[in-house]
Amino acid sequence: MDDMKLTARGRATRQRIIEATGEQILASGIGGTTLDTVRAATLTSKSQLFHYFPGGKAELVREVAAWEGAQLLAAQQPHVDDLGSWESWSAWRAALVDYYLGLGRWACPIGSLATQAAATDPELERVIAESMGAWRDLLSAGVRKMQASGDVDASADPERIAMVILTAVQGGLVMSQPLRSAWPLEAALDSALDPLHRVRVGSEGA
Amino acid sequence: MDDMKLTARGRATRQRIIEATGEQILASGIGGTTLDTVRAATLTSKSQLFHYFPGGKAELVREVAAWEGAQLLAAQQPHVDDLGSWESWSAWRAALVDYYLGLGRWACPIGSLATQAAATDPELERVIAESMGAWRDLLSAGVRKMQASGDVDASADPERIAMVILTAVQGGLVMSQPLRSAWPLEAALDSALDPLHRVRVGSEGA
DNA sequence: CTAAGAATGGACCATGAAGTCCAATCAGGA
DNA sequence: TCCTGATTGGACTTCATGGTCCATTCTTAG
Secondary structure: OOOOOOOHHHHHHHHHHHHHHHHHHHHHOOOOOOHHHHHHHHOOOHHHHHHHOOOHHHHHHHHHHHHHHHHHHHHOOOHHHOOOOHHHHHHHHHHHHHHHHHHOOOOOHHHHHHHHHOOOOHHHHHHHHHHHHHHHHHHHHHHHHHHHOOOOOOOOOHHHHHHHHHHHHHHHHHHHHHHOOOHHHHHHHHHHHHHHOOOOOOOOOO | OOOOOOOHHHHHHHHHHHHHHHHHHHHHOOOOOOHHHHHHHHOOOHHHHHHHOOOHHHHHHHHHHHHHHHHHHHOOOOHHHOOOOHHHHHHHHHHHHHHHHHHOOOOOHHHHHHHHHOOOOHHHHHHHHHHHHHHHHHHHHHHHHHHHOOOOOOOOOHHHHHHHHHHHHHHHHHHHHHHOOOHHHHHHHHHHHHHHOOOOOOOOOO
16 A cells, blocks of 8 residues: 655655645545545645545545544653653643644544544544554553552553543543533543542642 | 424424434434435435425434434433432433444434534534533533532532533543444443442442 | 315436546656 | 656546426315
């Protein structure tokens, strides 16, 4: 799929197409993103789209998913590689919210793809599941660090806690979107992160 | 919009169209649902679709959203009207999971519409926000009952707790979908419902 | 019974979007 | 320089889909 002869110019063009498509999909969904609008936004021609993505729109969307997944993890660096203290979790949380804030809309590039294309494209589903899995692995590793240092009860299931945090992110975004406000996301995140406090500092009410 | 002369037969046909469209949207998304597939599934003709929904597909989708929203709340009866005790919350949780289980896919008819059509159709967005709001009101009323009976700390914010529970439902479904398993939804729900225990009975670990 | 209006059937149109094709450039190595 | 292959431009085709229209068949109130 990627075994293609590409010069520097070619790679740049290909990347430009992926990023522009990603933006359009986030803004208007897969269905609202057409090859023509992508072409216009990238100043390319139809043949280029198929030159770099022989599989057509489906392949392009898959590449976007892979790219967005990588971006999502990159945006959480370096915090997500630490997560060994409450401070690092807090910093991670801030970085994540900032990332979504920077997108301009309360939506997850990966999560929204997951709901849009779930049953449609099994291959895309695989790419998405992979991103989610990698993400979850990073979080559960962090939870384990917290257990090792005694900040979190050793009997807790790190996989479960990591999953709950991920659901908080996704669910928070779903609810933040129509309300056009960060508060559902932040409330969900804080609530999911609560078990990571050894000492409950107090409530972060309203 | 609904000021239309309808006989019993007409109402039945109209309803049949709404329900079939709802199923198709849940299965394949708005984009994957075409007037032709709806027509085929309902044994109707093109003219009937436009007869009952003069606004075309957009209006049909809106009606589906309204219907699904009502169904969603109906599926939580009678538990959602109680929620004055931990037992009723538990029963509510079970009914909700059963509802989604009955749908055959881990997706929320309302939540998935929310992510799909957010920026596309403001009117649809309104319908969705209304459903979500009504739902949240029911939950926060329940939380208040728990506060009144002393089961929940009076200083907690019922609106916030209700929102966190909703995010758990939505996020749980997002993550359950690719995994094809109820456990992310259940983990998220249990985690969000945890503050409603007066007596922590113990952990529900793995 | 009978007209008025609801309900239905289905051909037809317009449009937009995916995908194809070929010719024309551009870039870099021999 | 020249030639091969990457890159690009854009017209063209095909097809699905939303939407229009009108004729026909049911229903029902008077």
